[in-house]
Amino acid sequence: MGYRALFTWGLVSLLCCCLWGMARAADQASTPASAPDLQELAPDWWTYFEQASPAERTERVNTLLEQIQKITNPAHQASIERVEQAFERWQTMVEQKTKTTLDLPPLAPRQTYYSITELLQLHARLAERSNDLAARTEQVQETTQTQSRLHSELADLKLSYLETKPDDPARTDLVLDWLYKQVRLATVTAELSHISHTRDLLEDRTRQLREDFNYAQEHLAQADNDPINANALAQAQQTLTQLQTQVEQQDLTKNVLDDTSLMGKLQQQGQSLQSRQLAVDLAQAQAQVIRLQTGLYLYELLATTTQSDPDYGLMREFVREARDSTVTLGETAGQWRTELSNQRADPSIEPEVYDKTADPQQIQSLQAENRSLSDTALAAVVRLETNLSANTLLLDLLHSQILKEQGGARAAVSAVTDTAGTVVEFSLDSLRKPLFEINQVPITTLSILRFAIILLVAWLLSVLLRNGLRKLARARGREYDGPLFIVRRVLHYLIIIIGFMVALSFIGVDVSKFALIASALSIGIGFGLQNMINNFVSGIILLFEKSLKIGDFVELASGVTGEVRQMRVRSTVITTNDNVDIVVPNSEFVSGRVVNWTMREAYRRIRIPFGVAYGTDKELVRRILIEAAEKVPYTLVMPNRKPQVWLTGFGDNALNFDLVVWLTPDAVKRPGAVHAHYCWEIETALRLHHIEMPFPQRDLHLRTAPALAKWLGDEANPTETPVSSAEKRMVDPPK
Template identity: 30%
Template sequence: MFKLVKLIAQPGSWAADMDKARFNRYLINLIRAVRSNMSNKVYRILNIILIVWCCGLFVPSTYALSQAEASEKLLTPNFEEINNDWWTEWPQLSQEEKNKWLTAIRKNFDGVVSDIDYSSERHENIVLIHDLLDSLNKLVTHQPEEQLPEPKSELTLQSWLALYRSTERLNNERQRIQAEKRQRTDAIRYIQGQLQELNVLHRKLEPQSFERASNGIAFYAAQINMLYAQEKLISTDKQLNSTQAKFKTTTLRLAQSAEEITSSPSFDKQLTLQKNNLLASIEKLKSIMSSLQRRAWSSLKGEKEIVFQLSYQEEKLKLISAQSQLLSIDILLHISQMLQGMGQVSQPEWGGKKARLIQEYELLNSQLASYREQVLVSGEAANEMIYAKTQRTVWEYLEANQKLSNELKSKLRDVDFYLQSYQQFISLRKGWLSELGFGWSLWSDQAGSSLDSTINFTLFTVNEYPVTLFDLLNAILVIVLSILFSKFLKKVLYKFGQKKAVSESTIFNVARVLHYVIITTAALIALSILGIDSSKITLIAGALSVGIGFGLQAIFNNFVSGLILLFERPLKVGDLVELESGVRGRIKAINVRSTQLKTRDNIDVLVPNSEFVNFRVINYTFSDPLRRIHIPFRTSLDSDKDKVRKVVIAAAEEINFTQKDKQHAPDLWLKTIGEFSLEFELVVWVNANKLPDNDGVEAAYLWKVESALREANIEVPVPQKEIYLKRVTKVNKSIISSLEHSED
């Protein structure tokens, strides 16, 4: 008992400092003392308390040991057995802890590498580790200076412009840092992949070999590189957060400063002076460009052409940039006058000018990309592309033009901001109605300029004549209006024909001829709009004749056949015809290439026009729509012929399309007296134009005739045959023998 109390009473202050062997001996003695007193319940409770107490001692001591082991691994790099994750706690360390880590890493690394054999590869990795440690030390110890916010003062238009430019600079800086952050993140991913590859390779190499130690040094260099990449990412995040905070503050200040801005006549004089200087620069640039345009571009080929065009594009970019800056100054002058209460709300053509400048910028930017692609494709020959007048290479022109293009883009953003600010000032100083009027004027100018540049864009050229979108739309409009006019004229002609009782076929032919005349005239007008001279149509006709002679022969044949059908009029719309192929139906339309027939089964059939001209065609309604139909039927031999005649003719007259006039009255013919019946034939005249579209004319007459005969008790005979069977008692033996012989 005394021994147990003595062990428990030992102070625990040294527990965290004792080594493993001493702590293990202490724990074993404590457990033995507890076990010797297990008979008493009090000591059992005391046993539980001791276990909990020992755990309390063991956990901090174990933690201290693990920390010591980790520090030992960190302080003494082992290139034989690499440690994968000692550096993972770096982002969570404070600056002081990072400085301690770097001091320990450098000291112990120098001590380890001093005892190893050097090779060229090892030497490069060791130098790399030293350089990375130096850079990492500078990065950790560097503390960016915090800029104090500028005190608020009276905001003039000039200081407002400086505030806007500061906002633009911070925005560009923010975008640059965001791009840098993405690059840092990609670099960390790449180093992680490199560490994984080196780790896998390290496990495959022979232990205690020269290659394994060299790979360990390379792995350690990659780990130090990971520390540097993580620290750069942390620094980039801090810089990005600081820049975003400044940008937010400046943007908010700029947005809330509209009511505080003032201006003065002295600032107007400065703007006017800048405007005059820009006008002089613009005139000078225009003279330079006109001198360049006077040169024969067609005489410049290949390399010289690209360099010359780049030099011309450089002057063009300068001109557009000066015009953009001039537009900005003009807007600022109006803003200054409004702030001083000197000017009224004006609506100059700023929207149109801005739209034209943007279009010029986009065109020049696309041309620059095309020139760059041509230079890259030319390969080594691009190094010899030099403009003799300026002695500048094509690469210098590309770099200068790209820089001018970026500056022009920034100035166009300035123009857009000044226009929005002017609209905001109008709303504050003149009211929302003036703002609405200015906004409408600005939008209409931009829309008109965009529409004008779009419809005047050259699509292609015909005989050196530029064909724009406006010309093409005019040509299409002429064709569409001619088609609509032709359809309207066709409806008018049909109404006129109905009032004057003109035949449908005549109206159709006249409408079709007028349609061809209108379309042909419209086509000639459209061709003249597109720049095709009417005198050249003969050449086009000659070319078409060659095409007709080969591939378009069948189409041209059908077209000419359609004209023959229209003017000779062997067929008319509404005629009932039957072709040599057996197709029968009514003509619904005679078109350029084919004729539309509708059969009795309500099926539309398109027949080539040449078939009506080159083959036999039966036209049931060519000269007279009346046609005679023969309906055969029969009755029994004992039927009364006069009664049959009376009943059948009366039944035929009940059908509405039967002709009942004296010349075309129905008639009944007795055709044949057969063995068991009288064969009659009902002869009727019908109007083909009044017949139903289906093929049921004969069926209608047969239906009526059969019903009338049945009501009159007139028998319709059915063919009958009588078969007589004679019983044979004796059979000729010669017949039987002949049959048996035939079977054999």
């Protein structure tokens, strides 16, 4: 119960405080605010002016300004004048706020039918009001941002004023700054209210015009006096032809002025402006032809009775081409407007040579004439952009009417076709936009795609040729694999280089300019890649000499032996019998000594030396070893290449023989294993027939036996007479 009672009393107290605050606020609102005191400025001093009537407002402002004039310090004079000007602008803005009006022409009553000319007039008024509305909306946003900024600055200023002591000299500056910013805030607030109100009026008028414009689109009909007719189109086409002829003649007779003086520069500028005016007139004539032709097609579709069905395909093609032309003309007009606007903003010309004899009046006359030409051309460009906007509207109407008249599946197919065409054209336009430049040649996405496609074609051609040569090598035999491999490599690099150069020429890069770069790089390549080029040339030499091929068993000067497995442009891979791959530069095969065991034939004869004791039957040795060799699977069995046993010499301890055997092609590439196998068979055959294989023996012959006996006796009996040192050296065994 205690907590509930406390909570109840708290609610009652809060309600009483709220009622007391509301009563006090109402009392303060009913009590008029007092005049601001510059010695002690109250935070709510501005309410004194806000609550005043228009007559009281002027009197109160004058009273405050009289107080400000009493500040005699010269340092504050600029701030005082700023405050006075701010009050004057505020009073003017408040008076305009009470008289807010918008001078707009009245809306015309709706008609039963509208011609295309009347529709375009409505479109022009709608565009004008839309532009005014956009400008006024942007002005509202900017004024709102200014109001927020002033609110923030005023809050900081109030805090600084309240923290300053009354006798501080800087307090006067803070008071004047507070007065100025408060009045400035009030002016901006009144201006924002005025702009917002006019914005609302413009928005309402724009909405009404848009409704009238939409109504006119649905009630189009050709009037009797409509300027859009066949005669007007024929006349516009004739005018277009004449202007095109004038442009061509001007291009042929155009004089290039080399005068760099001020007069020459002015004449060049005038000639350029005249050419620009003629180009604008030509674009205007093109836009006029498009407008008239579009209007005639629209009237043809809107007619209630027609002699024949309209040519929808022709109309769709016209719409597509007219849209492209309109877009192109619009981009060109934008460039012209930018150039003329910049020239109008900065019309000065800096001559390279000052002509002291030039007439100042003539110079002023030329400058005035150029300014007039520039203004005329700029106004014509603005009209051209307006006409192009109207053409875009008519083309959209024609396209919609075509789809409406066709209806059903035909309209759907036409819409898909037009959309696809638009997408394709947009894609092509995007691909043609320049990304960067190489030697002043613009590079586009389309040119990059061409470059990539040409390189891809070159690579595919290289793959096809290499596959064809690989099949040829397989058909001709393994001996052609090595040379054709080098040919494949050379063709691959050659085709890629040629494709790269062709691709560069297709994108517009001058390939001849790379000749100087190539000649400079060749020097560096000759020094930096000397070994690589040497190996490459050595590979070409091996290719044409045919001294080496894949599958050969070779022995290099360095002692490396093995089978050739791969022949590359720079090196050759040799695999030893230990299954170790060794990469050997091609130059070593050309400059060094190379033993090719299988260059011409796959057969090879080897000799295995052995010895038997003196006194052994030589015929027996021949017979048993020939039988043993014939049992070895590595022995080649041919009538003219049978195994043989040769007596090669008389050794110190044995008769020296050689077992001479021709090997099969597979055995040629296994010298170590083959030699070991034959040695094994020789030892086995000799041991089975009890033939001794002697080892080295030495016989010792003693020349001085008495001295030896005497020396041996001295060693056994040291007390006997010793032998002389010379005699002892004669019998001492070698250490």
